[in-house]
Amino acid sequence: MKVPYNWLKEYIDIELSLEEIAEKLTMSGLEVADIQKSNPDEFVLDIEVTANRGDCLSIIGIAREIRAITSKQVKYPQGLKECRANKEIEKLIDVSIKNTYLCPRYAGRIIRNVKIAPSPSWLAKRLEAVGIRSINNIVDITNYVLMETGQPLHAFDYNKITGKKITIREAKQNESILALDESKRQLSRDMLVIADKKGPVAIAGIMGGIGSEIDEQTTDIFLESAHFNAGCIRRTSKTLGLSSESSYRFERGVDPNGVVSALNRAAYLIEKIARGKSVRGIVDIYPKKFKKQNIQLRIRQIKRILGIDIPKNKLKSIILNLGFEIKQHNANSIKILVPTYRHDINREIDLVEEIARIYGYNNIDTTMPRGQTSSCGKGEFEKQTDALKNILCSCGMAEIYTSSFTNPENLYKTGLSSDGVKITNPMGDDQNIMRTSLIPEMLSVIKRNLNRSITEIKLYELGQVFFENNSSYHEKTYLCCGIVGNVSFFDIKGILEIILHKLGIEDHCLCYKKHQVFTQDCSASIDVQGCGVGITGEVSRNVLERYNIDEKVFLLEIVFLDLSKYINLSPVFKEIPKYPSSERDIAFTVKENVSNADIMNIMWKAGGEIVKDIKLFDIYRGKQISSTHKSMAYAVCYRSNKRTLTDEEVNQAHSNIERQLISQLNVALRK
Amino acid sequence: MKAKIKETEKNFNSEIKDISLPEHLEKIRVKYLGRKGIITSLLKQVSALPNDQKPVFGKLLNNLKTNISARISEKSASIKPSKRAEAKLDISLPGIKPVVGSKHPLALITQEIKEIFFGLGFETVTGPEIETEYYNFEALNTPADHPARDEHDSFYITSKDLLRTHTSPVQIRVMEKQKPPVRVIAPGRCFRRDAVDATHSPIFHQVEGLAVDTNITFGDLKGVLEVFAKQLFGRQTKIRFRPDFFPFTEPSAEYAFSCVNCKGKGCRICKNTGWLEIGGAGMVDPEVFKTVHYDAEKYSGFAFGMGIERIAMIKYHIPDIRMFLENDLRFLRQF
Incomplete structure (x- = not known):
């Protein structure tokens, strides 16, 4: 994510240098991959946010991380007051959610008499710095607040909403929508849409439709701020092959309790920049409120998992700087309340990681594993x-x-x-x-x-x-x-x-x-x-x-x-011969179709157990030999392991070989 | 017979007198002493004589044979010194090299990595390259809709079977079979649908490590990887851990070694950071323990992974990952 440094500094005081803060962010889990200089006095940090940290996909999210590592407080931006008393809005729009699992919260405001115009240059420049193209003041403000707070927003042209009725429902079979990227998207029943009386006006959490787009004639807008199920958004986005800044954030987790403040922030900016006037009241359908997680941290778990003791005071300050509340604590454990924007923290082990990363992985002592090993190295x-x-x-x-x-x-x-x-x-x-x-x-x-x-x-x-x-x-x-x-x-x-x-x-x-x-x-x-x-x-x-x-x-x-299965890698020692061996050569002509293997087989058998080795040392074909024959010459090695062989013994074996070769293969001995 | 022997001796004496070249001497040797030479044929004739004459002529003939043989050696020694001046041995001439083979650089580095971990009490295990979604993702706490899957663009065989995108599934397979203590490494081939460039290949190799016991800590993970770094790249190598995210470890870390090339000062290889990112690591997530029925309250463990190509590229200064599968012999023979 691209983070313009001056923009970031609006929400938190930074006393460290740019390089120092980049190093600290990197070493606590937000890798600053690059620092670009966009103009003489604007630096943009390119931060890689891991898949579990949807809460860091905003400038304020990054500011909260800086709070965790520097103890400075976050300064939240100004929003429009919620006037919940006189709900004029209820007469102008009727909103209902069909599936509160896929859409747990849906909020909106109506702002009338806006003047659609190009954004002021500071706004356009900031969006450009984070990689978003400037379109018009209204759309830009929704994107600005998205980047600022991490809450995706969408602005509809109020007068294009048919029947002034909005339903958040699953798409029907064969429904389609012409999305803002000007391509027609075929929808299926597992996808969530925002629909008016006529049909879908937006693919929930991913992209709006052209039919209700803000254009130069727009005067009244319906501003949506909602919370959608992460899995549903991801599946739809994958199926459609369509992803957006909005879907990217919903997939990674957005704070359900930040919906209204972002809405009010955008309304405030629209009144200021596009000169509109908010209708009184706010739509906010939120049947089942997300509550802060209550997690107990047993202090001994720090030692068990990390291998070190962290003093309790240090622990407490890390927890508080992370924006968590301490409900209760005693010598053995701390009860911690985790804000809903940290949807990734649900278990004790998640707290251990939070503490470790703020404490600093490199401050954890290096040790070697003790205990038994079952190892036998190579298989x-x-x-x-x-x-x-x-x-x-x-x-x-x-x-x-x-x-x-x-x-x-x-x-x-x-x-x-x-x-x-x-x-x-x-x-x-x-x-x-x-x-x-x-x-x-x-x-x-x-x-x-x-x-x-x-x-x-x-x-x-x-x-x-x-x-x-x-x-x-x-x-x-x-x-x-x-x-x-x-x-x-x-x-x-x-x-x-x-x-x-x-x-x-x-x-x-x-x-x-x-x-x-x-x-x-x-x-x-x-x-x-x-x-x-x-x-x-x-x-x-x-x-x-x-x-x-x-x-x-x-x-x-x-x-x-x-x-x-036949391999044997441990050779077994064989006694080195104590007695001398005798060698005898044998040469003969034999028919071409007789193979070496045939000859060897006969020789091994005929020679008996005193034959220890047979080596082929010559094959000859030539003038002196018939063209249907070849001449083969072998050296036979005779030896006994028990005594020195006599000449007679060797001769006997050797002539037996000769006889067998003659009788079985009809060879002609060459002498 | 006697006359024949005398005649032979005479002939030999006159023939050998004028010999001055070794090749001519050899001819004479063959003529008299060869397998089909004069002496051999005379010996055969002797064996045909009546028994009482055999020893006499046999002895005469053997004396002659010894004689001839001695004269030839003598002559040979006298004509050996060649006509050329004795050349001094030129030891700068090229040596005669036996042909030796080579192991693939990835095999070499894998072996080196394995041996370091053997020394730390680890053993090798393997797993299949065609994996199920369950082992590759779900058992590793990465359910279907998890955004972490974005980094694992997979090759599918069926909707449930795929080519493993990392060696981590071997962790699950080992823990399913074995009770703690566990100390294993799992090297192997992995697959991701990454576009090919100098540092990405759809086919690559990883080594996975896993240690589980009653008292394994994050400090131990750091210790093991530090020993590994120093053994692989030298005593001066430093190691750095920073937080990262993997669904199957908590806490999770990315670890880097101080740049081998510039010793941490900053250079082209480490993109001026002084650090080379090596891999991911962390403490085994309790969810993973739950899946393999290990008691997370009793056992703890660490896991780590590293890319073998990456380490080989650093160690051998190989500039492009594509060289590994190209198999140019001019490349292979360097290892």
Whole structure:
């Protein structure tokens, strides 16, 4: 809220400098975000008022806050006397409220023979300083009093009120109103309107209608000052997409007991500035009066919540400077009466906060929590993801964070189902569903980096993906790795093997499985203990073309949540071999369609338990070998944990391997 | 056989005499000692001899092998010194760097934040990113018509389900499950329909903290955040609290750290205020305790939140929040 400093000083004496007062306001809860100089001797404070402090959305409200921090008194402005005796007004207008929950109070005055004219320059300038456009003297005065007191007012052209009858009621089906912003607003039955005999003349608390607008011909006005239900105003304002200085304040709480003084203040200014004459009497329908809250503050609560003792005298002076009354007090508690403009103070804890903020948060001693803690630091899953990140980092991979949003087109591009959790109000249609895979964004990021002439790319992401199942939502942590550059499928497989090994997962294999993202040949599921936990392969040309990528891309994606249950982060020490091992090589030609896995399986079985390791060290295809065959060479390591193996033992095992390879796979040994 | 051995020795001696280049020497080594070399083939022939002759020739052949091998080493040592003058090692040549990966700066800073709170006895908890209105707002004392919702422009999935706008719903989920004492932090991704600019992103990350026990005070909140500030940004860091408003804490505060860049003197980064606003905090509102069936007369607690991007931007001098989701490797590799 913009607060012209000279205007503020009309209501309270300020002995501190502008900077000092700004600092004090900031440190007690009203942040002075900026101080602007509007002309040589006018400063405007830009104050951020939190959602709970509707009472501070006025110059007087700010003055009351200054009272709380400086102990100076607030000087309230002059209003027109209420003459309640001879109610001439009752003959001129008939007001009734249909729903006193939505409109607890409605007051009004009639002022005749006003002279509509431009506002005097002091008035126009003040409104300009707070960001309100000057319209004419009457409208400006209602806005001026709104800014001054925080009470929204509205002036109707009295002669345009049909039937001289005003009803505050809920709108009827199919009713509409042409509002002052010159747009037609369709109303619904949960909205509150001010209506005359013909129909709505204003959307209650939000905006008046053009039909009863003040114009140059206006001579008599009906001035409204009312109190409306905050929730109702907010819902209507949201539904209509229409907000105003008035609705902003009603939503945040206006003092129901300030209705009449603001009305009288405006009437006073209208008589003075627009030369009108108030009709005697005042309309004030207020069936159920809002009362001041009576709250008990137990003094020990100060210590319990804030951690410090505040001397009782200090407490009392803070309470009084806040404008609260002390009804009663003894050694243990204080009974406090809170004025109705502080609708945010209803409970003891609210008083504790008031006292703390005026006492000064920075005057509260700093301590550390005592007592037991139940903590065990990292959770199990978190330890696993942390370990995973360390492994990937040491593999030379760079971590990425990508958007959780995607769109069906993007999923389609990667050959994935375009189903996903839909966002009803996305920022754009390209971000209208929650991701179901990390692959599309991985490819986008790869493309972005290739565009920047980066050719060796190794990336990973660990992130949440989202699924819907019978209108319940599931989130799963996925891992995606993508590599581009001087790499082959066996680089991504190597990364996978390191991940699994370091996470203590032994029993795993790749099984050929077709997946839309990958090429026909290079596409596999990652199986752990026989269960598929992810996929890996080479991204197909079709997919790459949709991303405009020319390079080969190898990916893996793992449902990390599924992998999690197999992870063992505590390696168990295994005895370091005491006895020497013997190595024997074996080389043979074999048909192309025999896989390494087939060969290894046979070798492990045939060699028996003294086989400790088998390493493939050469694959050769060439002139000397038939084109339907390949030559494979392995080093087999034999060892016993109990003794040194004799040559015979090793030879026996090794020749058994040879025999089995010959008989099962029809290999030709090369010697 | 004997003749063959003699012949081999003779040939070898004459061939090795004129060798002056290491590559030629290697050829000779392969010729005589290689897997398919002369000695190997002679050894095979020996194994075909009658048993009584084997040891004799075997020994001769092995002597020859040892000899040849020794001569080659000798020669090798004598021709090693190259024709070039010995070059001094140029230690200013570039080192050979192993390829190392990197963690995302947001992951790095989250880890650092977590570790500080682990040291203060906090543990990590998480919650879903698709939340219900109940956990995101209502249980946090923010009913449907509350103006505080203005700051939480939300992405909705249905009328009741939305993407969480803050990590605070995790507070409720923890307290529903666990009795005090509670000391948790909850890092995670959040979503708000904020227009993108240098400091706003519809996708961002927060860390939430919550401590509940029989004697937790506002002073403790200040103490914990002060230790945090000093550990994260250095011993000289100061912390400032001022009143703010959140529906789920009372009293509520905004906390700021003295500017890391200018040490509080005022600079561009702190907009000349000397302070960097970090996040919101406060004492858990009794209404929230009521919702999770904690006795507000017996227990008290504090909660705080902070934006991870904000802290990373301060710590690493990152000028624009959009860089975090852009994933330019030239950016990522700096961390």
